[in-house]
Amino acid sequence: MSEQNPYEQLGVTENSSFEEIQAAKKRLYEQHGNDSTVLESVEIAYDTIIMDRLRLRQEGKIKVPEKIRFPERTVEKSLKVPQMVNDNSAAWLQDFIDTPSQADILWPTGIFLTLSAIAVFSQNTEASIVPLLMALGFIANIYFLNRKEGRSGRAFLMSFVTLFAGIALGTVLVNLLFSQGNVTVLGGDQFTSAVTFCLFWLVSCFLR
Template sequence: MSEQNPYEQLGVTENSSFEEIQAAKKRLFEQHSNDSNVVEQVEIAYDSIIMDRLRLRQEGKIKVPEKIRFPERSVEKAFKVPQIVKEDSAVWLQELIDTPSQADILWPTGIFLTLSAIAVFSQNSAASIVPLLMALGFIANIYFLNRKEGRSGRAFLISFIALFVGIALGTGLANLLFGQGGVTVLGVDQFASAVTLCLFWLVSCFLR
């Protein structure tokens, strides 16, 4: 086999395409897989043909396919992994929303539910106890948020916003309901404190 020229060794001609040359090489590899000497000669013949094609290309006699001139490009295309572009909105939302465990929900639920019950059912001393309940809820919310991320400044800011939104929302709803003659059992302060404590519960459980 070694006395033949490279083309004859692979069983191809000088006019064979690159695909035909590759197929011949593969076929010979499979036929003589147990004969290392033949496999080595086939590899040498294949390399000789490739070098001959490159030489002819430099002389302008043939056009060499891109996969021969730049084989690394085929490898790059084969192993190129498409990049997944995430929208900025999804990123910041994932950083803000938390998926709490059952234990993480249990403690805030117990504390804010207790504070809400005290605010609703302590009618005689509601005027004096509501501010205390709100303060306790505010501190508890800071604690639960800070326990997750360890960022006390951020926890304080979120808790303050929740307090402001809860009072405004609760007061507005109470005035709306009382004005229409609906809910008359609770006072405005009691209703607003209950709404705020519910908001504290949501924030402490489901925000980072």
């Protein structure tokens, strides 16, 4: 069989279509499925014909189907499909989670720690400045989030959700702790603001 040319080995002619060549190869595989030597010869003959068809295509003598000209593309796409699914699932988290630098952590830490300290030491004043401090913390959180990727709408929404979550969590904790007399150092507003500033710090540092 090796003394024949590749077309004769597959039982086709130079005018045979690609489908006919594939069918001949499949038929020989079925006939000689247990003979590795023959199958290797068939595979070599098939590859030789494909290369010959590609050469003729480059010379403009025949038209070669897309799947012959670029067979590797089909393989690459089939191999990459699972990976693309995994990348998409991980991209959702990566789009929100940030890995901050030291400077990205220091600035929010300084701002929110200062606001918390002012809120704590202002509990004995006649007029509460906690709402003003919360507003400043809200604006600061928007600024820190927006400077990362320039998404002002997203920064505003995340800051609003954080503010609401901080007030809700702080209120729940105040009701639990203060009702039992476990916390006497801070007032309810000061404690709630401290919780909110803590959430602001976490969001501004580790989310984007």
